[in-house]
Amino acid sequence: MRASLNYNDYFKLILNNVDYGENILIRIEQTEDRGRTLFALSDIKYMDVLFREKSLLYGPLHDSPSVCLNCLKQVSDEVCEYCGLPLCTEPCSTYFNHDDYECNLFQLAKYRPTINDFESINPLYQCITPLRMLLTRDNLPDKWTILQNMSSVIGTQQTRECENNVVNYLIDYWKLDFTKEDVRHVVEVLKNNAFEVNSTTKTKPGGPGRGIFPLHALTNHSCAPNITYRYISEDDHMECFAIRDIRKGEELFNSYIDYNEDLETRRETLRAGWNFECKCERCLADDK
Numbered sequence: 471m472r473a474s475l476n477y478n479d480y481f482k483l484i485l486n487n488v489d490y491g492e493n494i495l496i497r498i499e500q501t502e503d504r505g506r507t508l509f510a511l512s513d514i515k516y517m518d519v520l521f522r523e524k525s526l527l528y529g530p531l532h533d534s535p536s537v538c539l540n541c542l543k544q545v546s547d548e549v550c551e552y553c554g555l556p557l558c559t560e561p562c563s564t565y566f567n568h569d570d571y572e573c574n575l576f577q578l579a580k581y582r583p584t585i586n587d588f589e590s591i592n593p594l595y596q597c598i599t600p601l602r603m604l605l606t607r608d609n610l611p612d613k614w615t616i617l618q619n620m621s622s623v624i625g626t627q628q629t630r631e632c633e634n635n636v637v638n639y640l641i642d643y644w645k646l647d648f649t650k651e652d653v654r655h656v657v658e659v660l661k662n663n664a665f666e667v668n669s670t671t672k673t674k675p676g677g678p679g680r681g682i683f684p685l686h687a688l689t690n691h692s693c694a695p696n697i698t699y700r701y702i703s704e705d706d707h708m709e710c711f712a713i714r715d716i717r718k719g720e721e722l723f724n725s726y727i728d729y730n731e732d733l734e735t736r737r738e739t740l741r742a743g744w745n746f747e748c749k750c751e752r753c754l755a756d757d758k
């Protein structure tokens with residue numbers, strides 16, 4: 471069983487990684503029908519930044535070629551000398567905390583991957599980000615507690631694929647000291663709550679990945695959103711900002727999908743990815 475925290479302790483933990491700027495513009499509430507929800511604490515103007523949040527962790531995409539495990543940049547043949555996983559020689563192999571994560575584990579398992587083709591999708595990469603989440607249990611307990619308390623939706627298409635490539639692989643084949651339920655939970659959290667990031671900065675190339683931002687993850691979906699977000703790779707944080715004027719007391723809504731699509735497409739995407747039927751004002755109006 472996953473240990474669950476009361477809301478206040480949970481918020482306190484996740485807010486450690488959040489910067490509100492000069493004025494606090496949001497309020498979090500546990501609602502009966504919609505779970506944990508964000509509201510505007512005061513009037514907010516178009517383009518105002520509501521908060522900035524550091525990533526809890528990030529890692530490669532679900533479908534990823536064999537990119538550098540630190541900067542996520544495409545590499546051609548550079549690997550970590552200890553574990554054999556892709557890592558660019560300069561500068562990543564010199565400072566990255568890859569040791570705390572998968573590097574040690576691959577060494578312990580005496581499993582040295584051989585990668586001949588760095589450009590094709592590598593199924594092994596489906597395990598990397600879930601593995602980083604699991605490994606917080608022993609090294610970064612606050613992060614583990616947060617991950618345990620994040621919500622997950624069971625039974626999406628990607629989680630079925632992960633059942634083989636991640637859950638069974640890590641537990642049956644690698645014999646990791648976790649339960650299948652633990653692994654399923656992190657896989658589902660990733661599917662439902664991860665945000666795409668890109669580590670490219672103005673001065674160095676990088677690549678796409680997925681990151682966990684627990685406060686951002688509390689925003690509910692609407693097909694007529696009032697906020698959105700952008701990732702700032704220079705110092706690894708996500709910035710939430712208003713895309714229209716918002717009045718005090720309004721609920722803050724982000725869109726999980728491309729909201730320019732028509733009603734049918736939006737419904738299909740939300741059902742496949744998040745397993746719910748959207749009842750936002752726009753969907754209700756479009757349905758008439």
Ligand SMILES: [Zn+2]
Pocket residue numbers: 538539540541542543557558560561562
């Ligand atoms: Zn790198």
Ligand SMILES: [Zn+2]
Pocket residue numbers: 550551552553554555568572573574
């Ligand atoms: Zn390594």
Ligand SMILES: [Zn+2]
Pocket residue numbers: 692693694748749750751752753
């Ligand atoms: Zn909708």
